[in-house]
Amino acid sequence: NAAAAGAIAVVVANNVDGKLSGVTLGQPGVIPTGGVSKADGTTLFGLAGQTATVDMRFHEDIKTARNVIAQTKTGRKDNVVMAGSHLDSVEAGPGINDNGSGSASLLETALQLGSKPKVGNAVRFAWWGAEELGLVGSTEYVRALTFEQQLDIALYLNFDMVASPNAAYFVYDGDDSDATGAGAGPYGSAQIEKAFVDYLTTAKSVQTEGTDFTGRSDYGEFINVGIPAGGLFTGAEGIKTPAQAAKWGGTAGVAYDKCYHQACDNLGNLDRVALDRNGDAIAWVTASYAISTED
Numbered sequence: 001n002a003a004a005a006g007a008i009a010v011v012v013a014n015n016v017d018g019k020l021s022g023v024t025l026g027q028p029g030v031i032p033t034g035g036v037s038k039a040d041g042t043t044l045f046g047l048a049g050q051t052a053t054v055d056m057r058f059h060e061d062i063k064t065a066r067n068v069i070a071q072t073k074t075g076r077k078d079n080v081v082m083a084g085s086h087l088d089s090v091e092a093g094p095g096i097n098d099n100g101s102g103s104a105s106l107l108e109t110a111l112q113l114g115s116k117p118k119v120g121n122a123v124r125f126a127w128w129g130a131e132e133l134g135l136v137g138s139t140e141y142v143r144a145l146t147f148e149q150q151l152d153i154a155l156y157l158n159f160d161m162v163a164s165p166n167a168a169y170f171v172y173d174g175d176d177s178d179a180t181g182a183g184a185g186p187y188g189s190a191q192i193e194k195a196f197v198d199y200l201t202t203a204k205s206v207q208t209e210g211t212d213f214t215g216r217s218d219y220g221e222f223i224n225v226g227i228p229a230g231g232l233f234t235g236a237e238g239i240k241t242p243a244q245a246a247k248w249g250g251t252a253g254v255a256y257d258k259c260y261h262q263a264c265d266n267l268g269n270l271d272r273v274a275l276d277r278n279g280d281a282i283a284w285v286t287a288s289y290a291i292s293t294e295d
């Protein structure tokens, strides 16, 4: 018995939402016979007779997150062009580059396209929830689809951080067989990579670099089930090299986004030139695939 030994057990109270009865939260007390009851009638612990402090430092809530999905009324529904950006941010900051930049760019593409564009393929936009909690929204979305519904998605385009303040111009590397991590396996698409590279090179005179599918963003479950994917990324905690600074401007030896996952990821934390170029590339490539997914 912990009380007899003079010890104070610290009970981690998960998902209790402040509705415990039978103990006073934050104060040592003897756990009553039958444990501690939650408001929903279930019993949380079975440490009756022990002295315990219910420690609310580890309090967690169960919350509901949502994906926002919108699809054009026109275009083939069995060859859908899908594009997504996560709408959530980390708690530490407002998430303007990560990922207001991607989700706002995608929203503008959707608004400009309209609900009834003259396109060959339907376009389905996704603003994902709970990406920062482990790609939860996009993963649940793909897993909830039937195999037939997965087959109806021709490709997936991902936009997560597209205006980093010390921007790199990365295109997901669709022909890289060295990719590692959760997203490795079936890789992305060399054709999608080429579409972004061609646009940024010719229309914006920007030299791009490939970036591996590391499994760190919402394309992960799409490529896991064999849906070709691609997209843009301007860098997170990685450090810009001198060669990259010579090519793109910005500061060598400094992170692409020095405010990554911090409170300072605010409206000042954007490269607006990168936002403009990548916003145009997002619109161009999405619309091109809406017209046709043939080479």
Ligand code: PHE
Binding pocket: 098, 131, 132, 160, 161, 214, 216, 217, 218, 233, 236
């Ligand atoms: N998904 C990461 C985030 O939201 C950002 C990221 C994207 C990192 C792509 C690496 C590659 O924090």
Ligand code: ZN
Binding pocket: 090, 098, 132, 261
């Ligand atoms: Zn993030």
Ligand code: ZN
Binding pocket: 086, 098, 099, 131, 160, 161
């Ligand atoms: Zn992100």
Ligand code: ZN
Binding pocket: 172, 173, 174, 175, 176, 193, 210
């Ligand atoms: Zn490549």
